[in-house]
Amino acid sequence: MERDYKEIVAELKRTFANGTVQFRSDNNRPYIPNQVYTDRVESATESRWNLEIKELEINVPHRYVKSIVKIEIDVYSRDGYGFAVIPGDPATEPKNITTAVDQAVNEAYLTALDSYQMGWRDLAPYKKNDWAGNPALQHLLEHMNPGKEAKIAHSKEAIHRTCLVCNKVLTADEWELLSQVPNLNREKMTYCFEHIPDHLKRKINKDTLRKFEA
Numbered sequence: 693m694e695r696d697y698k699e700i701v702a703e704l705k706r707t708f709a710n711g712t713v714q715f716r717s718d719n720n721r722p723y724i725p726n727q728v729y730t731d732r733v734e735s736a737t738e739s740r741w742n743l744e745i746k747e748l749e750i751n752v753p754h755r756y757v758k759s760i761v762k763i764e765i766d767v768y769s770r771d772g773y774g775f776a777v778i779p780g781d782p783a784t785e786p787k788n789i790t791t792a793v794d795q796a797v798n799e800a801y802l803t804a805l806d807s808y809q810m811g812w813r814d815l816a817p818y819k820k821n822d823w824a825g826n827p828a829l830q831h832l833l834e835h836m837n838p839g840k841e842a843k844i845a846h847s848k849e850a851i852h853r854t855c856l857v858c859n860k861v862l863t864a865d866e867w868e869l870l871s872q873v874p875n876l877n878r879e880k881m882t883y884c885f886e887h888i889p890d891h892l893k894r895k896i897n898k899d900t901l902r903k904f905e906a
């Protein structure tokens with residue numbers, strides 16, 4: 693059964709596994725790698741999405757690149773824009789143009805994804821002095837704090853994934869738990885909690901497991 697748009701968007705907003713947020717080496721700012729976002733879009737939409745570069749302006753005389761991308765999910769689409777400066781002298785270092793194009797397109801992609809609030813819950817604890825401190829966004833912080841019971845206890849809704857062994861529909865928590873097994877392709881190796889093979893279970897954080905067993 694295919695997910696409807698509402699379910700897909702809810703899945704996009706869901707928190708990522710512990711340790712997903714990384715910190716830039718130069719300025720220590722928190723971020724989530726592009727691959728993580730792409731992986732989530734892939735799984736949430738069951739690969740039914742499309743990314744299109746709508747506009748790419750490479751302005752060499754003025755040394756900038758501007759990009760607009762469009763993400764399509766179901767019958768809906770959202771745009772994102774990105775901008776990058778071409779450093780140095782493009783005539784002697786043409787590679788800088790390619791780098792700027794990559795940056796501008798990447799940024800556009802992230803801007804579009806951001807409109808789905810992807811990763812907001814994960815980044816909020818690090819942005820309390822910024823946007824996450826706004827009272828209107830308090831709910832993002834309330835559902836966070838993976839160390840406490842919040843993460844696992846929430847959301848028991850079915851998500852249309854079935855266990856390979858018993859065919860039971862997984863709860864959202866069970867689906868999330870599979871994402872915590874390193875290098876497991878949960879799209880293919882889908883198990884309910886009871887049927888996760890022991891050698892995989894051993895790779896899951898003990899606290900998380902205990903919470904689950906309780």
Ligand SMILES: [Zn+2]
Nearest residue numbers: 855858884887
């Ligand atoms: Zn099962």
